[in-house]
Amino acid sequence: MRPQEIIATKRDGKALSDDDIVAFIDGVCDGTWADYQITALVMAMFIRGLNRREQYSITGAMLNSGTIMDFSDIDAPKGDKHSTGGVGDKTSLLIAPLAAACGVAVPMISGRGLGHTGGTLDKLESIPGFNVNLSFANFKKVLKKCGFALAGQTNEIAPADKKIYALRDATSTVPYIPLIVASIMSKKLAEGLDALVLDVKTGTGAFIPKYAETLKLAKSLCETGKTFGVNTKAIITEMNQPLGKYVGNALEVFECLKLLRGEGEEEMKPSLDLSVELTATLLVQCKIAGTMENARDKIRRALATGEALERFRKNVELQGGDPKICDKPEMLLTKGLTEVKVFAESSGYIADVDSLAIGSMVGEIGGGRQKAEDKVDHAVGYACIRMIGDRVQAGDEIGIIYCRKNQAAKVTDRLRGAYKVSREITRTTKLIRAVV
Amino acid sequence: MRPQEIIATKRDGKALSDDDIVAFIDGVCDGTWADYQITALVMAMFIRGLNRREQYSITGAMLNSGTIMDFSDIDAPKGDKHSTGGVGDKTSLLIAPLAAACGVAVPMISGRGLGHTGGTLDKLESIPGFNVNLSFANFKKVLKKCGFALAGQTNEIAPADKKIYALRDATSTVPYIPLIVASIMSKKLAEGLDALVLDVKTGTGAFIPKYAETLKLAKSLCETGKTFGVNTKAIITEMNQPLGKYVGNALEVFECLKLLRGEGEEEMKPSLDLSVELTATLLVQCKIAGTMENARDKIRRALATGEALERFRKNVELQGGDPKICDKPEMLLTKGLTEVKVFAESSGYIADVDSLAIGSMVGEIGGGRQKAEDKVDHAVGYACIRMIGDRVQAGDEIGIIYCRKNQAAKVTDRLRGAYKVSREITRTTKLIRAVV
Numbered sequence: 083m084r085p086q087e088i089i090a091t092k093r094d095g096k097a098l099s100d101d102d103i104v105a106f107i108d109g110v111c112d113g114t115w116a117d118y119q120i121t122a123l124v125m126a127m128f129i130r131g132l133n134r135r136e137q138y139s140i141t142g143a144m145l146n147s148g149t150i151m152d153f154s155d156i157d158a159p160k161g162d163k164h165s166t167g168g169v170g171d172k173t174s175l176l177i178a179p180l181a182a183a184c185g186v187a188v189p190m191i192s193g194r195g196l197g198h199t200g201g202t203l204d205k206l207e208s209i210p211g212f213n214v215n216l217s218f219a220n221f222k223k224v225l226k227k228c229g230f231a232l233a234g235q236t237n238e239i240a241p242a243d244k245k246i247y248a249l250r251d252a253t254s255t256v257p258y259i260p261l262i263v264a265s266i267m268s269k270k271l272a273e274g275l276d277a278l279v280l281d282v283k284t285g286t287g288a289f290i291p292k293y294a295e296t297l298k299l300a301k302s303l304c305e306t307g308k309t310f311g312v313n314t315k316a317i318i319t320e321m322n323q324p325l326g327k328y329v330g331n332a333l334e335v336f337e338c339l340k341l342l343r344g345e346g347e348e349e350m351k352p353s354l355d356l357s358v359e360l361t362a363t364l365l366v367q368c369k370i371a372g373t374m375e376n377a378r379d380k381i382r383r384a385l386a387t388g389e390a391l392e393r394f395r396k397n398v399e400l401q402g403g404d405p406k407i408c409d410k411p412e413m414l415l416t417k418g419l420t421e422v423k424v425f426a427e428s429s430g431y432i433a434d435v436d437s438l439a440i441g442s443m444v445g446e447i448g449g450g451r452q453k454a455e456d457k458v459d460h461a462v463g464y465a466c467i468r469m470i471g472d473r474v475q476a477g478d479e480i481g482i483i484y485c486r487k488n489q490a491a492k493v494t495d496r497l498r499g500a501y502k503v504s505r506e507i508t509r510t511t512k513l514i515r516a517v518v
Numbered sequence: 519m520r521p522q523e524i525i526a527t528k529r530d531g532k533a534l535s536d537d538d539i540v541a542f543i544d545g546v547c548d549g550t551w552a553d554y555q556i557t558a559l560v561m562a563m564f565i566r567g568l569n570r571r572e573q574y575s576i577t578g579a580m581l582n583s584g585t586i587m588d589f590s591d592i593d594a595p596k597g598d599k600h601s602t603g604g605v606g607d608k609t610s611l612l613i614a615p616l617a618a619a620c621g622v623a624v625p626m627i628s629g630r631g632l633g634h635t636g637g638t639l640d641k642l643e644s645i646p647g648f649n650v651n652l653s654f655a656n657f658k659k660v661l662k663k664c665g666f667a668l669a670g671q672t673n674e675i676a677p678a679d680k681k682i683y684a685l686r687d688a689t690s691t692v693p694y695i696p697l698i699v700a701s702i703m704s705k706k707l708a709e710g711l712d713a714l715v716l717d718v719k720t721g722t723g724a725f726i727p728k729y730a731e732t733l734k735l736a737k738s739l740c741e742t743g744k745t746f747g748v749n750t751k752a753i754i755t756e757m758n759q760p761l762g763k764y765v766g767n768a769l770e771v772f773e774c775l776k777l778l779r780g781e782g783e784e785e786m787k788p789s790l791d792l793s794v795e796l797t798a799t800l801l802v803q804c805k806i807a808g809t810m811e812n813a814r815d816k817i818r819r820a821l822a823t824g825e826a827l828e829r830f831r832k833n834v835e836l837q838g839g840d841p842k843i844c845d846k847p848e849m850l851l852t853k854g855l856t857e858v859k860v861f862a863e864s865s866g867y868i869a870d871v872d873s874l875a876i877g878s879m880v881g882e883i884g885g886g887r888q889k890a891e892d893k894v895d896h897a898v899g900y901a902c903i904r905m906i907g908d909r910v911q912a913g914d915e916i917g918i919i920y921c922r923k924n925q926a927a928k929v930t931d932r933l934r935g936a937y938k939v940s941r942e943i944t945r946t947t948k949l950i951r952a953v954v
Contacts, residue, residue: 085688085689086688086690087690089689090690093561093565093691117552117553117554118554118556118557118685118688119688119689120554121554121557121558121561122557122561122689122690122691123561124558125529125557125562126565129561129562130565252521252555253521253525253554253555253558254522254525254526254529254558255529255558
């Protein structure tokens with residue numbers, strides 16, 4: 083079947099056969115499909131739609147385009163968390179050690195930041211010496227020794243997805259649920275998991291803001307996971323303000339270490355709360371705990387005994403980083419950054435926070451990437467001093483931008499209007515909206 | 519405006535602004551739009567549709583992406599013919615000298631054959647020495663001296679169309695009327711014409727087979743031409759069997775010379791009849807004749823006096839070809855070709871001819887191209903001995919394949935089933951279906 087014929091089938095709104103889809107994905111991998119043919123087909127898929135069978139078929143073909151990891155020689159249940167991405171979301175760095183401390187093996191393959199969202203790999207690289215480029219043998223060794231391993235997507239995992247995703251990003255074909263599901267699940271299924279918990283963000287700072295759409299995405303992710311034999315659950319969480327206190331690579335690792343050490347400030351609490359809920363769900367999925375309450379107890383114990391922190395320290399050591407940061411998280415903070423304060427523009431209650439604006443601002447001062455090849459400044463970031471529902475007076479400090487001196491002029495007034503203050507309490511946030 | 523935003527607009531079914539379209543065409547020309555972005559937008563245009571304003575806007579932007587020829591210093595009215603492409607259609611080689619002999623200046627930019635249809639440039643190159651690569655200055659000189667000039671599309675004429683067309687061909691986005699119209703008209707409007715007559719093919723051998731669609735295409739071409747100030751007419755003609763006797767480059771030039779010399783055989787008559795009608799339409803459009811009958815008279819005179827043949831001879835001379843072929847058309851025929859005969863499979867009347875099969879067969883034995891970079895064998899081809907409506911006995915010779923010896927085994931039985939014979943006369947062909 084020539085690319086033209088497969089493209090014409092979807093162009094005319096007909097369903098593609100499994101053979102068509104395998105031919106497409108094979109062609110993406112071996113280069114017989116040109117990039118301009120890939121994007122033409124993907125646009126036709128976006129507009130004409132994919133039915134459930136087609137979506138499963140693409141997921142499977144992308145999964146099988148690469149290696150599927152085999153951890154059958156590890157006794158512990160294999161589990162992981164995936165988030166659709168939010169501003170200030172550092173839960174991966176908490177869930178991995180928490181779940182590992184409770185007996186889950188967590189082979190976590192993560193991404194880098196792009197646009198307004200950060201990436202776990204970038205955060206980890208703010209730890210001096212930390213290496214996210216592990217061979218499979220090394221990845222497995224780390225996983226066996228400390229219960230979790232954190233690495234980047236190699237070319238062996240769902241290579242078709244890697245190529246297609248980059249092309250979708252350049253052709254406005256990212257926001258289509260069946261393609262999002264196929265992209266996420268082809269990578270996660272390659273981790274050889276028993277259980278997967280998904281954090282699907284909804285609200286203004288989420289990549290799919292509308293709740294009904296988020297719910298559809300969450301359901302589709304779960305159904306796809308189950309179809310491929312992985313116990314999959316999704317938690318829909320609000321992303322209408324940054325999660326926790328800090329946004330920025332080193333600052334977020336700092337926040338996680340403070341929480342693992344039991345020294346977390348009030349503003350950091352949402353980060354821990356969400357991590358506990360996601361980890362607890364995973365423990366129940368993995369049958370390590372019978373109920374959520376039982377699971378939460380186990381997690382609290384792992385925190386209280388310092389076992390989670392020990393797992394983190396061990397991981398940093400195994401992945402080449404400096405474990406001293408676990409004792410002195412302040413080591414992660416760069417001295418001499420310029421602090422630009424953000425003030426409340428009126429008095430009342432904070433009703434809305436433009437987390438997209440905050441995420442983009444941190445990205446633009448160097449904390450993220452505009453293009454995949456950009457370098458990241460791990461030091462810069464933002465601290466949320468006040469949250470939705472907090473009472474403020476005009477002129478109160480509500481946030482701090484940490485930036486390089488030469489950026490200070492640029493960021494002044496950058497977040498003007500990012501906080502909406504209203505006379506009465508119009509809303510409070512509810513972190514968890516639904517469990518799917 | 520970033521490519522992604524323009525793509526998203528059409529992806530969501532919204533109309534593009536004139537600025538969006540100019541940005542797109544500029545981006546195609548200067549390379550800031552990647553090929554994969556071009557095809558994504560074109561697929562969205564194909565599925566979501568383009569309104570009339572958008573179609574005119576694309577036509578204009580593609581036209582303005584290149585040079586528009588200026589023949590204002592030539593007194594004669596400037597006119598041309600364009601055909602949507604058929605098998606055995608060699609009318610360009612007759613219309614150009616006929617119209618020139620009657621006082622029209624014909625600056626004819628033509629294409630090469632691809633797939634099952636031939637190209638005027640390939641046909642001309644079967645004349646020893648004939649040069650289709652003329653500079654604009656040279657093109658104009660030839661036009662002034664003999665009334666017509668024939669050349670290939672240079673990089674200066676509608677370069678955006680050239681690039682987009684090649685990408686559409688590879689991504690199954692060719693058959694969409696607004697894009698077809700924009701592609702044809704951006705090139706024809708660049709010829710600086712007063713009048714344009716279009717031969718829009720319908721029927722099984724046409725690129726748009728359905729009559730209703732053909733009519734839509736013809737109307738849209740005429741409206742677009744008029745919008746850009748060119749007197750445009752379209753004739754819808756049947757393409758359900760090859761036009762005239764021969765299919766194949768040198769054979770078709772041979773047929774034209776025989777007709778210009780008044781030595782045409784009965785089977786060649788449709789080629790002349792259609793050429794006369796198209797030329798007559800052009801003469802009326804150019805106000806050289808007041809009525810079609812008057813125009814036909816002028817054309818018959820140009821043939822009878824040998825003036826049209828003289829124009830052809832002069833043109834061959836000016837474009838570097840050997841003018842002796844005008845005296846001895848047989849010089850064009852290659853000796854020693856293998857003749858493979860095609861016989862009627864049953865007795866009755868020829869009801870249907872698969873002109874696509876004949877065109878593809880001639881292409882595959884070397885007469886055409888599968889890919890743009892293929893070389894063409896000018897000698898090979900096909901002769902139609904019997905036409906639709908002809909009475910045949912089983913075993914009668916109905917066609918001859920002229921091929922290279924090593925192809926003979928390959929072509930045997932190649933056209934089996936291409937001719938449908940029925941007991942009664944089921945149809946006759948009517949060359950001209952409508953004038954738009």
